[in-house]
Amino acid sequence: MLMTVKEFCTTVGDTARLNQLVADLRRATGRGGVREEESWRSSLPILAEAVGEQYFEGIHLFFAGAGDVALEYRLPNSPKWCDVVLIGRNHERASIVIVELKHWNTASDVRGRYTGLMQRHFGDAIHPSDQVQGYVEYCRAFHSAVQHRDAQVDGCVFFTQAAALAEYRAAPNESLATTYPLYSTRPAEFPAFPRYLRERLTAPDAEFAREFEHGRYSQPRSLCIQVGAQLADEKSSPFILLDEQRTAFSVSMAEVTEAMSSDRKRVVIVQGPPGSGKSVVAARIWAKLAQDFGGEDRSVTMVTTSASQNSNWRSMFRQAAGVRAADGFILKANAYIPFTTHDQKTGARDLGVVWRDASEWEKNLRLAEACGFGAKRIGNNDIGVSIVDEAHALINPEHADGRGQFGFPVIAGPQAYHIIRGSKVVIFLLDSQQSFRERETTSVGDIERFAGMIGAQVTHVDLSDNQFRCGGSVEYTSWVEGLLAGNSSSELLSLSKLWRRDADALATGVEDAAPRRGRRRKLPTGLEFEMFSDPWSLESALRDKVAEGFCARLLSSYSVPWKTRSMQDPHRVPPGDRDFFFASGAEQETKPWSKVWNVVPDRDNYAPFVQGTPGSGICEDPLAEVGCPYVVRGFDFDYIGLLWLKDLVWSAEEDRWSLNTSEVFESGLSRLIGRAKRGDVDAQRELLRKVCQAYRILLTRPLRGVYVWVQDADTRAYISRCVAG
Numbered sequence: 001m002l003m004t005v006k007e008f009c010t011t012v013g014d015t016a017r018l019n020q021l022v023a024d025l026r027r028a029t030g031r032g033g034v035r036e037e038e039s040w041r042s043s044l045p046i047l048a049e050a051v052g053e054q055y056f057e058g059i060h061l062f063f064a065g066a067g068d069v070a071l072e073y074r075l076p077n078s079p080k081w082c083d084v085v086l087i088g089r090n091h092e093r094a095s096i097v098i099v100e101l102k103h104w105n106t107a108s109d110v111r112g113r114y115t116g117l118m119q120r121h122f123g124d125a126i127h128p129s130d131q132v133q134g135y136v137e138y139c140r141a142f143h144s145a146v147q148h149r150d151a152q153v154d155g156c157v158f159f160t161q162a163a164a165l166a167e168y169r170a171a172p173n174e175s176l177a178t179t180y181p182l183y184s185t186r187p188a189e190f191p192a193f194p195r196y197l198r199e200r201l202t203a204p205d206a207e208f209a210r211e212f213e214h215g216r217y218s219q220p221r222s223l224c225i226q227v228g229a230q231l232a233d234e235k236s237s238p239f240i241l242l243d244e245q246r247t248a249f250s251v252s253m254a255e256v257t258e259a260m261s262s263d264r265k266r267v268v269i270v271q272g273p274p275g276s277g278k279s280v281v282a283a284r285i286w287a288k289l290a291q292d293f294g295g296e297d298r299s300v301t302m303v304t305t306s307a308s309q310n311s312n313w314r315s316m317f318r319q320a321a322g323v324r325a326a327d328g329f330i331l332k333a334n335a336y337i338p339f340t341t342h343d344q345k346t347g348a349r350d351l352g353v354v355w356r357d358a359s360e361w362e363k364n365l366r367l368a369e370a371c372g373f374g375a376k377r378i379g380n381n382d383i384g385v386s387i388v389d390e391a392h393a394l395i396n397p398e399h400a401d402g403r404g405q406f407g408f409p410v411i412a413g414p415q416a417y418h419i420i421r422g423s424k425v426v427i428f429l430l431d432s433q434q435s436f437r438e439r440e441t442t443s444v445g446d447i448e449r450f451a452g453m454i455g456a457q458v459t460h461v462d463l464s465d466n467q468f469r470c471g472g473s474v475e476y477t478s479w480v481e482g483l484l485a486g487n488s489s490s491e492l493l494s495l496s497k498l499w500r501r502d503a504d505a506l507a508t509g510v511e512d513a514a515p516r517r518g519r520r521r522k523l524p525t526g527l528e529f530e531m532f533s534d535p536w537s538l539e540s541a542l543r544d545k546v547a548e549g550f551c552a553r554l555l556s557s558y559s560v561p562w563k564t565r566s567m568q569d570p571h572r573v574p575p576g577d578r579d580f581f582f583a584s585g586a587e588q589e590t591k592p593w594s595k596v597w598n599v600v601p602d603r604d605n606y607a608p609f610v611q612g613t614p615g616s617g618i619c620e621d622p623l624a625e626v627g628c629p630y631v632v633r634g635f636d637f638d639y640i641g642l643l644w645l646k647d648l649v650w651s652a653e654e655d656r657w658s659l660n661t662s663e664v665f666e667s668g669l670s671r672l673i674g675r676a677k678r679g680d681v682d683a684q685r686e687l688l689r690k691v692c693q694a695y696r697i698l699l700t701r702p703l704r705g706v707y708v709w710v711q712d713a714d715t716r717a718y719i720s721r722c723v724a725g
Contacts, residue, residue, distance in 0.1 A: 004204075005086070006057040012048040039103040043160035046185060047084065047101065050158065050193050058204035060087040062213065075138055077217035077335045077378065078328075082135050087209040088201040094151035094208040097200050098139065099158055100132045106163040114615030115172045123568040124601055124615075127173050128157040129180035133324070136180070141223055141325040145215035149208055154200050158193055159184040217378070219299040219329065227321040227329065228290030231283055245277040245284075248461045252285050252427050255459055256385055259425045260293065265381075265456035267420060268427045269444060272463025273477055274700035278429040279634055281463075282389040285427060289385050290329070298384030302330045303419060305393035308606035308631045313389070315607035333394060334408040336386075336418040338365065338374035344409040347371050358397040361413030368412070378422040386423040390634050391416070391430035394442035401671070402441040416442050417450040426456075434633060436693035437668035473499035476527050480699045483722055484692040486656050492722035499527050500724045528639075528705030529723060531716070535582055535593045535643060538709045539623055542641045545705070546622055550638035553609075553618075554595065554626045555701065556580070557694045558666035559645035562597050570596040571617050571624065580626055580643065598627045610635050629694040630668070632701050640702045644710040648691050650718040659688045666694070 003011075011017045022040045051059075062073045062085040073082045084099040110119045116130035132155035139146055140153045159165065163184040169177040183193035252268050259266040272278050282302065289300040302317075304310035314327035347353035351371055356363045368374060388394070395402045397410035404410070412418070420426050428447055435442075451458050475498040482492050532538040542552045560579050564570035575581060575594035582593045598609040599617055608616030609627050617624045626643065647663040650656075661676045661684070669690055675683035699706065710716035 003061055004057065005051050005059045005061050008061050009048040009052045012044050018044065043101050043103045046160040047099075047158065050190070051086075051197065053194065055198060056086075056194075056201070058088075059201050060204065060206065060209035061085070062087060062209075075135065076143060076215055077331055078138060078142075080135060080138070085212075086197065086201055087205065087212055089203045089205040089208070090152050090200050091202050094146075094149040094205055095200055095202075096139070096146070096151060096153055096212065097197055098132060098135050098153070098155040100128050100135075100155070102128055102157060102159045102163070103161060104159060104163060105161065106159070106165065106168070109164075109167055111167045111170045112173065112615070115176060117615055118168065118173075126602065127168065127176060129168070129173065129176045129182060132157055132180045133176065137325040138328050141220055142217055142328045143212070143215045144218035145208070145211040147218055147220055149211070151208070151212075152200065155180050156193070156196055157182040162186045165189075216382075217299070217331075223323070223325065224290040224300065224329075227317065227323060227326045228287040230321040231287035231317075232291065245281050245463070248281045248463060249284055249288075251459065251461050252281075253288060255427075256289060256293070256425050260298070260384075265420065265423075265451075265454060266425045267447065267451040267456045267458045268425070268461065269447060269458065270427065270429045270461040270463060271431065271444070272429075273431055274434065274697065276431075276463040278431070278463065279389050282387050282427070282429050286329070286387050289387075293384055298424075299382070300329070300385045301383055301387070303333055303336075303386050303388040304330060305333050305388065305390045305415075306630065306633075307604040308610075309390050309393075309634055311605045311607045312610050312635065315611055315613060319611075331386075333388070333415045333419065334406075336378050336415065336422045337408040337412050338377050338379075338418065339368045339409060339412060340373075340377075341407075341409045343368065343371075343373040344411065347373065355411050358403055358410045358413070361397065361411060364411045365413065378418075380421055381424050383423040385425045385427070386419050387427045387429070388416075388419060389429050390434070391428040391442065391447075392432050392435035393437070393440045393633075394419075395439050396441040396443075396446050398446075399441040401438040404439060406439060414442065414446065414450060416447050417453070420447075420450050420454050420456055433693060434697055436629065436690045436697070437666070438670075438672055439668065473527055475499040477700060479722075480696055483719070484657070484696055489718060489721035493724060496529075496722060497724045500529060527702070530705070530707050531720060531723070532707060532709045535580075535709050538641050538643075538707050539593070541707055542623055542639060545639045550704065552622055552639040552641065553632070553637045553701075554623055554641045554643065555632060555698045556626050556628065556643035556645060557647055557691065557698065558628060558669075559643075559647035559663050560597075561665045564596045564599075570599055595624070595626045598625050598631050606631050629697040633697050636701050636703055638703050639705045639707065640698070641707045642698055642709070644695075644708055644712075644715065644719075646712055648688075648695060648715075649712045650715040652714045652718070657688065657692065659684065659691060661687065664691060666690075 011021055018041065021044070022037050025040055073085045074080070075082065082098045083101040086097045086099065089095055108121055112118045112124065112127060116127050118125050118127050136153050136155040145151065146153060157180065159182065161184065165182050165184055168182055181196065183189055183196070248270050252270070255266045255268050270278060270281060286300060286302050293300060302313055304313055310330065310332055313330050317326040317330060318324055344355060347368070348355060353367055353371060355367065394415045395406055395410070396414040396416065397403050398414060402410065430444070432443060448458055475495060479492060479495045479499065482495060530541065532541065539554070542554070546552050563577065563579050564573060567573055570578070575592050578594040579597045580595040598606065600606055601608060607613050609618050609625060609631055612618040612622060645663065646660055649658050649660065651658040661673060664673055664687065669687065672683055672687050672690065676687045708719070710719060
């Protein structure tokens with residue numbers, strides 16, 4: 001709801017009403033512990049003091065919530081909340097100012113290592129001005145009311161303590177802090193904050209305020225064309241189509257074109273193994289559609305199914321287009337769910353709704369609609385085209401393993417159903433063998449069934465004969481499948497001769513003297529595959545490749561616990577406290593070998609490991625961390641170094657793969673691991689299959705070469721027998 005600044009100040013000035021406002025804030029946002037409630041109680045009166053002069057009384061301040069008053073504004077189809085949005089006019093132009101409130105003690109904070117970062121007591125933190133910049137640019141690009149009115153959007157940061165801000169304004173963030181200024185309650189600075197607001201809000205505008213309140217996600221035509229052109233430019237784009245990829249592209253484009261001139265929904269299902277080029281197809285389809293059909297009436301979105309995929313696609317769109325706002329074209333699968341977990345709780349607590357089990361999700365949708373939930377979510381056919389890469393990771397709560405805390409109310413039903421419901425056309429790209437987490441429960445059959453429920457026509461495209469990783473070798477991926485299936489070593493040995501790189505192949509097929517990450521290029525005619533006796537020699541060989549200009553990463557399955565996950569700076573912990581630690585190896589080695597798992601800033605940003613973004617540990621040293629299957633699924637590197645530890649071992653006596661359940665630490669398999677440890681034979685068999693899937697993902701990441709250290713002697717001997725020397 002909307003509230004004028006005068007109403008806000010009156011509310012905050014009364015202790016009882018302030019307490020009620022804080023309670024409403026917690027209820028509406030689903031956030032807030034004791035510390036956050038104290039922060040609200042401290043900061044809101046200070047904000048009221050800053051905007052309390054008569055000049056601001058008619059300006060609107062945005063409040064949101066399901067019937068409750070709540071100081072926070074959630075950006076349309078985004079998980080991000082703005083602390084305060086002030087709405088009015090700047091002379092004749094509609095205008096809003098986004099204010100990020102920080103109740104921080106900054107005494108020990110120092111400037112960051114890279115633009116957009118600060119160093120606080122717990123390590124790297126996002127610079128508040130960078131945070132505001134993201135909100136402002138998203139609003140400018142994707143808020144329907146802002147587009148319709150061509151509204152001015154500005155943002156700033158207000159520290160509700162007497163914060164020291166010199167370090168925040170210093171290099172490398174001086175330009176950022178100038179564009180999105182910071183203010184504090186220090187006497188010398190406090191008057192500048194309301195002055196900043198007065199310069200941008202000269203009068204109230206109740207009509208625009210109401211329009212803003214009901215704004216929806218909308219794509220600007222001009223930005224669609226700009227970003228699409230950058231991604232489609234064959235001279236600069238990392239996404240170049242070859243062979244059957246072009247067929248998949250053309251079929252998908254034909255389906256979209258026909259759908260746009262008819263009343264019937266379309267669903268395209270593109271299937272292919274790792275390295276078949278699904279992500280390249282997805283990016284090029286988006287780029288072409290953004291230029292041809294994108295805009296407010298026909299939004300074209302890239303839909304992500306995991307935090308790793310989401311952060312990496314966002315980062316790639318930014319880099320490819322050179323426009324930060326380009327990442328707003330990417331939506332999480334959860335954005336299509338018509339109501340939130342907060343709505344679910346509100347319905348049960350305040351409205352007496354008796355929600356059904358997830359198996360009766362269709363009844364729950366009718367209950368939610370009756371409550372008016374989902375008014376600002378994606379409605380039927382709101383999106384023109386949704387492109388779902390890695391669709392095998394979608395969650396279907398009809399299955400027991402698809403129920404849990406996944407960031408959306410599972411009682412609302414399957415993610416794939418809602419993506420189809422909310423779109424005119426959906427293009428699903430998937431490989432069912434890569435859905436290794438318990439929650440990843442959506443099958444091709446499920447998608448076909450959901451399409452039938454909604455009346456959508458289904459078309460299939462097969463990329464199974466393509467291979468653009470692994471030295472371009474389909475034979476190698478067949479060998480990986482056979483290896484993990486436990487086929488005979490003689491059979492696998494013969495197959496390996498078809499892809500094993502030899503001295504003659506080494507000199508053929510390479511066109512680029514200076515390889516660049518992500519570029520499609522002519523690959524060698526074979527794949528380099530080497531086994532090492534210890535991690536020291538494996539890393540040394542990888543470093544030689546890095547020195548030559550190639551991109552390389554260390555990878556492993558979930559065979560060691562993630563001890564450093566919550567540590568402030570994992571790279572600074574002693575070797576013995578890191579996730580990977582080996583005290584002895586080759587006789588000439590005396591220094592322990594230790595690494596940490598992939599570091600994840602802000603809990604869900606996996607782009608630093610995959611792309612080596614500036615300021616990250618991987619940027620400084622590409623072999624400083626070890627990546628897991630979840631992080632690298634869907635991405636590739638020139639060379640990988642695989643640490644094959646003791647979770648999956650070859651039993652020489654039984655001549656088959658065996659699983660050490662005590663060596664499997666994948667949190668996404670926790671329920672399955674628990675049942676397997678309790679002796680459930682079916683669970684043990686399924687867990688073995690899942691772990692093999694994880695190794696399949698790891699072994700199919702390289703473009704040029706695989707370096708492997710196998711810890712277990714019998715496993716090492718079996719794999720050695722399966723590879724031509």
